[in-house]
Amino acid sequence: MRKLLYLDYNASAPLRPGAKRAMIEAMDVIGNPSSTHHFGRTVRHHLELARKIIADFFEATPKQIIFTSSGTEANNLALKGDFASVIVSAVEHPSVLKARPDATICPVDSSGQIDLSRLTNLLTQSQKPTLVSVMLANNETGVIQPIKEVVALAKHHGALVHCDAIQAVGKIPIHWSQLGVDFLSISAHKIGGPQGVGALIISPEIPLRPLLVGGGQERSYRSGTENVLGIIGFASAIEAGQADNWTQVDHLRNTLERSIQKICPQATVFGGKANRLPNTTCISMPGVTNDIQIMNLDLAGCAVSAGPACSSGKVTPSTVLKAMGIPEKEAATAIRISLGWATQADEIDDFLGAWHTVYKSCSPLSEHK
Amino acid sequence: MNTNLDQIYLDYQSSTPCDPRVVEKMIPYFTEHFGNPHSRNHPHGWTAEEAVEIARKQVAQIINADPREIVFTSGATESNNLAIKGVATFYRDKKDHIITCVTEHKCVLDSCRHLEQAGVKVTYLPVHQNGIIDLDLLEKTITDRTVLVSIMAVNNEIGVIQPIAEIGKICRDKGVFFHTDAAQAVGKIPLDVNAMNIDLMSISAHKMYGPKGMGALYVRRKPRVRLHALINGGGQERGMRSGTLPTPLCVGFGEACAIAQREMVTESAHIKKLKDRFYQGIMNRLTHVYCNGDLNLRVPGNLNLSFAYVEGEGLMMGIKELSVSSGSACTSTSLEPSYVLRALGVEEELAHTSLRIGIGRFTTEQEIDMAINRLVEAVERLRVMSPLWEMAQEGIDLKSIQWANH
Numbered sequence A: 001m002r003k004l005l006y007l008d009y010n011a012s013a014p015l016r017p018g019a020k021r022a023m024i025e026a027m028d029v030i031g032n033p034s035s036t037h038h039f040g041r042t043v044r045h046h047l048e049l050a051r052k053i054i055a056d057f058f059e060a061t062p063k064q065i066i067f068t069s070s071g072t073e074a075n076n077l078a079l080k081g082d083f084a085s086v087i088v089s090a091v092e093h094p095s096v097l098k099a100r101p102d103a104t105i106c107p108v109d110s111s112g113q114i115d116l117s118r119l120t121n122l123l124t125q126s127q128k129p130t131l132v133s134v135m136l137a138n139n140e141t142g143v144i145q146p147i148k149e150v151v152a153l154a155k156h157h158g159a160l161v162h163c164d165a166i167q168a169v170g171k172i173p174i175h176w177s178q179l180g181v182d183f184l185s186i187s188a189h190k191i192g193g194p195q196g197v198g199a200l201i202i203s204p205e206i207p208l209r210p211l212l213v214g215g216g217q218e219r220s221y222r223s224g225t226e227n228v229l230g231i232i233g234f235a236s237a238i239e240a241g242q243a244d245n246w247t248q249v250d251h252l253r254n255t256l257e258r259s260i261q262k263i264c265p266q267a268t269v270f271g272g273k274a275n276r277l278p279n280t281t282c283i284s285m286p287g288v289t290n291d292i293q294i295m296n297l298d299l300a301g302c303a304v305s306a307g308p309a310c311s312s313g314k315v316t317p318s319t320v321l322k323a324m325g326i327p328e329k330e331a332a333t334a335i336r337i338s339l340g341w342a343t344q345a346d347e348i349d350d351f352l353g354a355w356h357t358v359y360k361s362c363s364p365l366s367e368h369k
Numbered sequence B: 001m002n003t004n005l006d007q008i009y010l011d012y013q014s015s016t017p018c019d020p021r022v023v024e025k026m027i028p029y030f031t032e033h034f035g036n037p038h039s040r041n042h043p044h045g046w047t048a049e050e051a052v053e054i055a056r057k058q059v060a061q062i063i064n065a066d067p068r069e070i071v072f073t074s075g076a077t078e079s080n081n082l083a084i085k086g087v088a089t090f091y092r093d094k095k096d097h098i099i100t101c102v103t104e105h106k107c108v109l110d111s112c113r114h115l116e117q118a119g120v121k122v123t124y125l126p127v128h129q130n131g132i133i134d135l136d137l138l139e140k141t142i143t144d145r146t147v148l149v150s151i152m153a154v155n156n157e158i159g160v161i162q163p164i165a166e167i168g169k170i171c172r173d174k175g176v177f178f179h180t181d182a183a184q185a186v187g188k189i190p191l192d193v194n195a196m197n198i199d200l201m202s203i204s205a206h207k208m209y210g211p212k213g214m215g216a217l218y219v220r221r222k223p224r225v226r227l228h229a230l231i232n233g234g235g236q237e238r239g240m241r242s243g244t245l246p247t248p249l250c251v252g253f254g255e256a257c258a259i260a261q262r263e264m265v266t267e268s269a270h271i272k273k274l275k276d277r278f279y280q281g282i283m284n285r286l287t288h289v290y291c292n293g294d295l296n297l298r299v300p301g302n303l304n305l306s307f308a309y310v311e312g313e314g315l316m317m318g319i320k321e322l323s324v325s326s327g328s329a330c331t332s333t334s335l336e337p338s339y340v341l342r343a344l345g346v347e348e349e350l351a352h353t354s355l356r357i358g359i360g361r362f363t364t365e366q367e368i369d370m371a372i373n374r375l376v377e378a379v380e381r382l383r384v385m386s387p388l389w390e391m392a393q394e395g396i397d398l399k400s401i402q403w404a405n406h
Helices: A017-026 A038-057 A071-079 A116-125 A147-156 A228-241 A246-263 A290-299 A319-323 A345-362 B020-030 B048-062 B076-090 B106-117 B135-141 B164-174 B247-285 B312-318 B339-343 B348-352 B365-384 B387-393
Strands: A065-068 A085-089 A104-106 A130-133 A160-164 A183-187 A198-202 A280-284 A334-338 B070-073 B097-101 B121-125 B146-150 B177-181 B200-204 B215-219 B289-291 B302-307 B354-358
Touching: A017 A228, A017 B020, A038 A065, A038 A228, A065 A071, A071 A130, A071 A160, A071 A183, A071 A198, A085 A116, A104 A116, A116 A130, A116 A147, A130 A147, A147 A160, A246 A280, A246 A345, A290 A334, A290 A345, B020 B247, B048 B070, B048 B247, B070 B076, B076 B106, B076 B146, B076 B177, B076 B200, B076 B215, B097 B106, B106 B121, B121 B135, B135 B164, B146 B164, B164 B177, B247 B289, B247 B302, B247 B365, B312 B365, B339 B348, B348 B354
Parallel strands: A085 A104, A085 A130, A130 A160, A160 A183, B097 B121, B097 B146, B146 B177, B177 B200
Antiparallel strands: A065 A198, A183 A198, A280 A334, B070 B215, B200 B215, B289 B302, B302 B354
């Protein structure tokens, strides 16, 4: 069988072997972590150990970690609080945008970074209490937001800040106190943990309105028996990820972009001028729509994405690229290639070969056409 | 499984061990099939998506639903929140009254309280001494403002089974949606959403030998029930519940449903035999033991017993080798007497000495006999030390005593 290339880490990263082992071992642990008897206490012990590992990684305290069923739930939990005004960047994930249809959208510049002067204006007009939600790094372009500046502006105007760090975790350093945000969303399956687990890291002193009420788990911020297995896998993935070499990934990504542009100088890297995650590129194949690219690359054994892979395989125009002012026609030729810790140089070579073949047969710009 | 008799697990209403057959089904999805969009090329494999859809079918089958009516969630707490808040919010402009019951799970009651703060009216029906609601009262309570009736199928503390089919019929006749929290019922008693006129049903995987962090909400399509999503985003689960689905957990949940459906009859008989053995074993050796909730109208795996003339904490300390629960697990860290027992009219002293004994698939006769011995020894030891027990033995009616105030 042909070797398959997985370059869609931003959609879901492969499970790390350590996380898999930890979860399989933990399957023998029985009981409900809220029970006070022997079995309950044992499960609780595993759960709290995992919480501590995750808290330590972000230099937060275990009390600040509220486990959820996904990054989407973590975003919803933060966004659906009692805020009179909510300001979100135009390039946020749908789980932020759709959690607050009443939110004011703050535009981004052509590089994909939030427009800080517009944010200042919006903050001046906003009603208290205000929440600003800006992601740490974009899922489609990898563009890193100037979160420290956002926090400074927000604090100046007495607003709270939520940061969706789901794509950034593990790839760039994240320290709770240095970041200065009030809420931070994280997810396990983007860093090699299992699907079905996320967390919201919260400021100890800031009240939160729970989405799910009931048994009062997670300090009453999120009721429901914890997904203990998933949480154990999450912590294990966080630990394993600390040995990743992202400089190497960054190098591979840059090589990939340069090589594509050598084949086709008109290929555009969206957000390429901004500070980006080391693993992500959003790049166009001029004259070829992304559904055609995805299909042909898939036939060649390469898994990439045409944008956020949320509800279905449906290819819809990217709101992120639109927000960056990219014309719809050009945006429709962009694909997202996202590398991971395990991506090798020869895989990038193979991908380039596949890309070149598709380009030759499909693009009107190709001299082979 | 736990074969170590130093600790006996009798807390199956709190959580059930994951069945080894479920684990076996899940593991490949944690490994070779995990999150791999190319598994469709795998000669022996199903894609993650196909696996999820097979699981959805298995879940649907056990309650006689259509797979398109199953919304996967992170557990019954989320399902209950979604059903109650989701329906109430969606129909808020037309109707603003919900009927539930005082013995519901905390997440149902808290969802209702949350809605009350937003101006929705909630009626909390009382229960009879046996834990069952009054159907006439339910019928009389429904008005043209009522949007939803939420009554659990099986109580988590006392195991009593509510007359779900009758409630469903009343609700359908009156044109009111009927939601049932069936977290403790699925796989234990036969449930049929069509025969029972159920419009929404919450299910939990880890209460039926599946994994934690997984559940489902059944949402009827015809006549259609609509609801306001709690979690928005990518639009998964037909917009009712966004977030990436955990494939291995879905697969495990599906398998747990398939096993339960296949084995429910034989398993119930086995568990009932163990429960009867336990109950008889206790009653033959101890007096002044009371069963909370109807002794017959309950799931086979649950007993809730109160022991007079012992002290609650002392009892728990005395049976450390038995993993049982006093009150429901979610609130068992607090020492307040259970609101469920209070609703039955159980006296506070007796509520304090209540134990929930949960028997399940992996419980053995040997464990039951061991548990009887441990429990009888502990109660006898505590009673010997109790002046109240001594007085009761002498025939003094404790209620007639005027206690001095200190």
